[in-house]
Amino acid sequence: MPAKPLTDEQIQDATRLKSLFLRRKETDPSLTQEKLAFMCGWKTQGTITQYMNGKIPLNLTAVQKFAEALGARLEDISPSLAQRVDSLQKSTGGYAALANGADMPDSPDNVEIRLYSPSELGTAAKDAERDSDFSIRKMTVSKSFLQNNVKFSALKDLALTPAVGNSMDGTYSDGDLLLIDRGVTRIKESGGIYGFQMTDEVFTRRIERRPNGDIAIISDNKQYEPYIVPRSSLDNIRIHYRVVFAWTGKKFT
Structure with a gap:
């Protein structure tokens, strides 16, 4: 493309x-x-x-x-x-810090979340040069912000990763910062946006369950058609994480 x-x-x-x-x-x-x-x-x-x-x-x-x-x-x-x-x-209410060097002071009210590069998650194995762009390695966020704004399985399962590509344009964009829950390894009945593996790479797309047991893999960017996985082939899909929050960049004039 x-x-x-x-x-x-x-x-x-x-x-x-x-x-x-x-x-x-x-x-x-x-x-x-x-x-x-x-x-x-x-x-x-x-x-x-x-x-x-x-x-x-x-x-x-x-x-x-x-x-x-x-x-x-x-x-x-x-x-x-x-x-x-x-x-x-x-x-994040003043309780978030991107860390290249200096960190926020440790506090029982904060949690440090690691950022995984695309190649570490398997989402950009063919883009190693770009992978080196992501020098931010962690972010400190207040627990109260997470508890009030994010549904997650456990604090230890939270991680960050940059969005890659334009498949989810309309929801978040290339380069936006995604908060993911690595404790989610099954597709919820309500669906959601998941990191999943069907081949050698991990893709991040919206997944919806169909009444007949099939699932639809959907790019929120409407130029891409949904992909239907029949119920008989669901064992071929491995869920790595669920996207639970996205920090998106907007320009205000």
Whole structure:
């Protein structure tokens, strides 16, 4: 499937990133794309070129890497992604922190939730280069926020993972942060959004039960048709987790 075209906002982010790089290069001629890739933890300059030329959209973790390497603020590169960080922290009542280095102080009122990269969950085995973008490794969230807003099996089963692809556009988007419950390994009667395995990869889609015992695997993005799994083949599906919450990025003007 062809890559999803970048939005005007994402193209503007790429333009700001490239302009910032060129300004830094004027004051430091030794700064090359190869050097910047090394500073950001990427193996080659190919990722840098794709971001700067608007071939792939910047995500939150990439912007954080670029901002740190170039000595800039997040909003200097992507105002919308900078706003996402602010909204994420506000949405959890001030008790959430993304952790690359500094952590929130330990507290009996908080719980630390680990972030799993797509390849760790089996959702992006063919995209190892992109997998390195996700440098955020954990988030601290207040237990009261979870208890008031999320239905889950146990705190120890909660994990985070970034959404990948456009199959669930309309509910959440590529790069949004998903809270998943790894304690759920069966499809509930009410259905829901699950991470499941039928082949070598794990897919995240909506699953609904049908009256005849079949299940429908549904992409909320309407350009994809539902896939029906007959009752006789349900043993071929392995459920890895259920999505219980999503922090989605929105632009407010």
